[in-house]
Amino acid sequence: MELEPGHLVAGRFRVVRFLGEGAVSAVYEAVDDVRGQHVAVKLLHRELSQNTEIVQRFEREAEAASRIGSEHIVLVHGAGASPEGRFIVLEYLDGGTLADLLRKRRPLPVEEAASLVVQLLAGLSKAHALGIVHRDLKPANLFLVPGPQGGPFLKILDFGASKLTNAGQALTRTGAMVGTPMYMSPEQIRSSDKVDPRTDVYAAGVILYESVTGKVPFDVRNAVELAFRVVSQDPPPPETHLPSLDPELSAVIRRAMSRDPDARFQTAAEMHEALCAWLQKHGIPLPPETRAAPAAAPTVVPTATPRAAPAASRSVRLVVVIGLGALLLVAAVVLALYVGVG
Structure with missing residues (x-):
């Protein structure tokens, strides 16, 4: 009520x-x-x-x-x-989410998108240093408020799906998936209770991909097919949708979204450093770390x-919690598709 x-x-x-x-x-x-x-x-x-x-x-x-x-x-x-x-x-x-912004205008200018993700990574770096993995990063969980120079200042919302990696406390039932599939890493789709900070790095890569291209990596509405593609396929390179994209920024996005966690940026701080270097190389001011x-x-x-x-x-976010039955369905479909391909 x-x-x-x-x-x-x-x-x-x-x-x-x-x-x-x-x-x-x-x-x-x-x-x-x-x-x-x-x-x-x-x-x-x-x-x-x-x-x-x-x-x-x-x-x-x-x-x-x-x-x-x-x-x-x-x-x-x-x-x-x-x-x-x-x-x-x-x-x-007082403001709106990145999802709200992307509904109004997409794609974003690359410098604006990179500046927002730099702020996301700054917050994640602090969380990861404490052993906290968010596990449900998506545009709807990123809130934009006015910053000190009038530009957007990003706030990360909704740690309800978070995991304390250094405390041995996982609230996820074995075999359950927690998160929003479009932004979940392959390893998170396989098992949400066995992830580390690199799964948030992957989500940051997806958010940057979507922001600069105006497209999601896999434009699939069926959750089972989406899960199969995330686990088994590389997404189209971002320059497929935006041919003018700077190759160095594309490389940052593709590395963050590597299906192999070991091939990604190993920490949010490492990706933050790479994006800051790209902004500075192109003469783009770094976003502020604090509000006025x-x-x-x-x-x-x-x-x-x-x-x-x-x-x-209730809550201003939507966390997708997919039960064991759904996970088994995903596994069955993936297995069937692999067998069919073989």
Whole structure:
């Protein structure tokens, strides 16, 4: 049930308006009555509050994002549970996603696309240094707000599918896939619980490919066929769609999207360095690492005692969680196709 303007979440966050919802949570603009600042409140859907894995993912999102400490990661003020349900309090962002931008105009100028992905990689580098792999990078999870020089400043959203690689904590069931197939690496399609930071590098490559060409690498709507192509085929080189693309930038994209993880940039920092070098070589200013106004320091939101079961919410993102049955179907189709080819 959508909360009305004026409703108090946890007796503290006064709802201003409904912003949007996804498969797992709903997001509201609100005012923190204690600090007097605008925030975004993300509420887990009530009907999902008994799903242990989804609740753990929801809590993981707050934990992961709050640990990273990069201005390119959405700031988490706190999290808790209340009669309205489980919630996360985030910084309020005024802007739109990269997906919104690409719907309005595509392709982007190559310098604009490269500058945005440089910012994405800066945030990822901080996450990876802490052993956090995002696993669901896509244009819809990249939010653009005004930067210090008026250009877009990128914020990474939604760490609900993230994995702590150095803590031995994987919330993915064996045989399940987590992510959005169009941006998933081959190894992530095979097994989402056995990935490392290079899977985020692959996704960054796909995002750069799409941004500069206006096309996705594999324009396939069937999830099984898409999974087969990602695992078994190299995408068309980006210059297929954009013949004027600089060969050096094309090489960066193709390396990031290599099907062999060992042939990719091994870290987000390494790809960040390569893209920065390309920008500087072409006389393009590097994007700022910080916004003009520093973000407020995180605060811990006290957890109210729920009246009944822990609550509900949805989310401004779409995370595709494909169960074991779907994975087996993909495997069967891939095997059949390989046999047919042989």
